[in-house]
Structure formats: structure tokens, C-alpha cells
Amino acid sequence: MRIDKLLCEMNIGSRSQVKEYIRKGQIFINGVKVMRPEMQVEEDALQICCNGKEYSYRPYVYYMMNKPSGIVTATSDKKDKTVLDLLKEQLKAQYEGDLAGIPVKDIFPVGRLDKDTVGLLLLTNNGPLAHRLLSPKKHVPKRYLVKTDSPLGEEGLMRLTQGVRIGEHEITLPAEISEADEENTYFITITEGKYHQVKRMFQAAGAKVIYLKRLSMGSLSLDEELLEGQIRELTKKEVADLC
Secondary structure (H helix, E strand, O other): HHHHHHHOOOOOHHHHHHHHHOOOEEEEEEEEEEOOOOOOOOOOOEEEEEEEEEOOOOOOEEEOOOOOOOOOOOOOOOOOOOHHHHHHHHHHHHEEEEEEEEOOOOOOOOOHHHHHHHEEEEEEOOHHHHHHHOOOOOOOOOEEEEEOOOHHHEEEEEEHHOOOOOOOOOOOOEEEEEOOOOOEEEEEEEEOOOOOHHHHHHHHOOEEEEEEEEEEOOOOOOOOOOOOOEEEEEHHHHHHHHH
């Protein structure tokens, strides 16, 4: 890859800024001064120094968010604050406003949580991984905590474990469901990702969802120490398990 393109992807600067850094001799790759913006580099194991600050190239980044209510799961929105806005806020606070080296323009949420839904959300720039996690053919399990306005009863629980009609051509795939300790509260695991699926399933079973929290997606579980609205990078083990 061209070094100017790579540095732009890493958010170190715009194409014109990067070329200016190179012209002034401010870019070093593995200790060697970069002389030309069209210089070709291998992306693996690059140590980059720009204006005296060092960066390590990472093709992919992964963040876990405990999404709060009221935040839109999108990369941009004209009216509401998005999960990407929240991510950038926290990264700026963490790195004192300097996001160089982090490919923030390429990060996106994997899947969608409704505006009033909270819990686990993965943000990454790894498109192939997102495709695998979201592909209907993969049947990746997603576990939720659900509170309803009324009890489901044995019949409602049975219907959810067998599949229900939510206005689609086919009934939903069987879900795993169990009652939590709190009244009218349940744990449910589904292997699909239809629009408002959990809410529509409970509605079909006779109860309205008043609180919904995602606890896990595939091998990734929400960090219990992560407060609503907080974000952290995934550990190497979490990434390895996902990938």
C-alpha cells in the first residue's frame, strides 16, 4: 500500500497533510525516513513515527460499548447523538483530543440496537467479521435480558421456544428462554436478527417489552464492570474468540 494512503487511513492526516509531513522529513517507517508519498509498504509490523510521535499499524480495531438508552445505533444522524459520537468523545478524552492512529472514519456498529435498547454493542472496522456475525446463515446467538409489562405464563414461554409469527413469511426460529429472579423478567437467546425481533416476539406471545438489554453476541459477552455509556477495547482473547 502507498504510505500516504496508509497514513490517511490511520487518521494521521489528510492526503495533503501527509504529503507535507513527508516533504519536511517528519515521517519514519521502522526507523527509515520516508522520502516519497508513493512509497509502497507492507502493512504488517509497521512502526510509524510522525512528528516525533510513534504509532503501530493495526488493520482492525475493536471496541465494546455498553450502549445507553437514547443513543442511536448509526454512524451519523442529523437529530440524535449516535454511538459513533459517543465513541469519539471517549477516545478524545482518553487520548487528550488526539485521535491520530485510530481509523475512526472506518469504524461502524455491528448490527443495530434500538434507541431505547441498552447493552452490548461491538464497534469495529472489520467488515468480514461483521458480515459473519450478522449473516442469517450463521445463526449467531444473541442473549438478552427482557422486562415485560405482564407475565408471559407457561403458554407464552412455550410459544417462544417453538417459534412465533411476527409478521414475516416464516415463524421465528426457536428461542431459548428462562425466567429471571425479578418479576416479569426473562433471559432470551435468539439466532436471528430481524427488525425489532425480540419486542415483536414477546408481543406475539402476549406481553409488551418495557426494558431490553443485550448481554452477549456470539462469543462476546458484555463486561459487567462496564457502565452504561462506557466503552473499552476488546482484549486479545475476545478478538481471537470472535475471529
